[in-house]
Amino acid sequence: MLTEEQIERYQRHIALKEVGGKGQRKLLDGRVLIIGAGGLGAPAALYLAAAGVGTIGLVDADTVDLTNLQRQVIHFTPDIGKAKVISAREKMAAINPGIEVNTYEEWAHAGNIMGIIIGYDFVIDGTDNFAAKFLINDACVLAGIPYSHAGILRFDGQTITVKPGESACYRCIFPGPPPKDAIPTCSQTGVIGVLPGVLGIIQATEAIKFLLGKGELLTGRMLIYNALEMDFNEVRINRDPKCPICGETPSILELKDEVDAVTHCDLGKK
Amino acid sequence: MHLTVNGKNTVIADKESLSIPGLLDELNVEDPLYVTVELNGDIMERINFDNIVVRDGDEIEFLYFMGGGRG
Numbered sequence: 001m002l003t004e005e006q007i008e009r010y011q012r013h014i015a016l017k018e019v020g021g022k023g024q025r026k027l028l029d030g031r032v033l034i035i036g037a038g039g040l041g042a043p044a045a046l047y048l049a050a051a052g053v054g055t056i057g058l059v060d061a062d063t064v065d066l067t068n069l070q071r072q073v074i075h076f077t078p079d080i081g082k083a084k085v086i087s088a089r090e091k092m093a094a095i096n097p098g099i100e101v102n103t104y105e106e107w108a109h110a111g112n113i114m115g116i117i118i119g120y121d122f123v124i125d126g127t128d129n130f131a132a133k134f135l136i137n138d139a140c141v142l143a144g145i146p147y148s149h150a151g152i153l154r155f156d157g158q159t160i161t162v163k164p165g166e167s168a169c170y171r172c173i174f175p176g177p178p179p180k181d182a183i184p185t186c187s188q189t190g191v192i193g194v195l196p197g198v199l200g201i202i203q204a205t206e207a208i209k210f211l212l213g214k215g216e217l218l219t220g221r222m223l224i225y226n227a228l229e230m231d232f233n234e235v236r237i238n239r240d241p242k243c244p245i246c247g248e249t250p251s252i253l254e255l256k257d258e259v260d261a262v263t264h265c266d267l268g269k270k
Numbered sequence: 271m272h273l274t275v276n277g278k279n280t281v282i283a284d285k286e287s288l289s290i291p292g293l294l295d296e297l298n299v300e301d302p303l304y305v306t307v308e309l310n311g312d313i314m315e316r317i318n319f320d321n322i323v324v325r326d327g328d329e330i331e332f333l334y335f336m337g338g339g340r341g
Contacts, residue, residue, distance in 0.1 A: 130335065156334075158334075174333075178304045238311065238313070242315075
C-alpha cells in the first residue's frame with residue numbers, strides 16, 4: 001500500500017496506465033545498483049531517487065574534484081573533497097527522504113564485486129575505464145543480473161542493456177579490453193558535459209522499465225548517439241556463440257581483473 | 271559501390287569490392303586495430319578480416335570502444 005504522501009509525490013507516475021499504484025509499488029520495492037557516481041551515475045541517481053526506486057546502491061571510492069562539476073550534476077561546488085557516494089546520497093535524500101541509499105566507498109574489483117551486486121535487481125555501469133566495464137559485464141553475466149552498459153567520449157555515447165543468457169553481452173561486441181592507453185579517456189580528450197546526462201538518463205529509464213516490467217528494453221541492440229550531429233543510430237547485436245563469457249563454451253568461468261586494461265588515467269588517480 | 275555505413279549512405283568510387291582492412295583504410299576509420307565490425311548484422315571475427323569481402327549494397331557498422339562515464 002502507498003501512503004497519502006506517496007500517492008501525492010508519485011501522482012504523475014500513478015496516472016500512467018503503465019505504472020499506476022502497482023507499478024509505483026514495484027519501484028519502491030526495487031533495488032538498483034549504480035557503479036560510478038560520476039557523469040553517468042549522477043543523473044541516473046537523481047532520477048531514480050526522484051522516481052522512488054526504494055533501494056539504490058552507489059559504488060565509488062573517489063572524492064569530488066573541481067573538474068567533475070562541468071557534468072556530474074549531483075555534486076555541488078561546496079562538495080569538493082567530499083566522498084562522491086556521500087555527496088550523492090545527500091542530494092538523493094534531499095530529493096526523496098523515502099528511499100534508502102546504500103553507499104560503497106570502494107572501487108569495484110574482482111574480489112568485492114559479487115558481494116556488492118548480489119541482491120540488486122538491476123545494475124547501472126557508470127564507470128570510466130575498461131577494466132571496470134568488463135568486470136561489471138562478467139559479474140552481471142555470472143550472477144544473472146541484468147545491467148545497463150554505457151560509455152562516452154568527446155561528443156559520442158553508446159549504451160546497451162544486457163539480460164544475461166537472453167541477449168548479447170558487452171563481450172559479444174568486444175571480446176576483450178583494448179590494450180592500456182590504446183583508447184583515449186575523457187580526461188585526455190574531453191567530453192561535452194551534457195553527454196553523460198543523455199546516456200545516464202537512458203540507463204535510468206532502462207532500470208525503471210525493468211522494475212516495472214513494461215516496454216521493450218534496449219537489449220540486442222546498441223544505441224549510438226552523436227551529440228554534435230544530434231544523431232541516434234541503433235545497431236542490432238546478436239549473441240555471439242563464441243562469446244568468452246556468455247557463449248556456448250565460455251573460457252571465463254570466474255571473475256578476474258583485467259589489469260592490462262587499467263588506463264593511464266586510473267594509475268595517476270590520487 | 272554503395273554501402274550503408276553506420277546508418278548512412280556511403281559511396282566508394284572506383285571500387286567494386288574491398289576487404290575489411292581495405293575498407294577501414296579507405297574510410298580512415300579511427301582505431302582500426304580495435305574497432306568492432308558488423309557486416310549485414312553479424313559481427314566479424316578479427317582473425318578473418320583479410321578474407322571478408324564487402325560488396326555493393328552491404329550494411330556495415332563500426333562499433334568503437336568508449337570507456338568514459340564516471341571520472
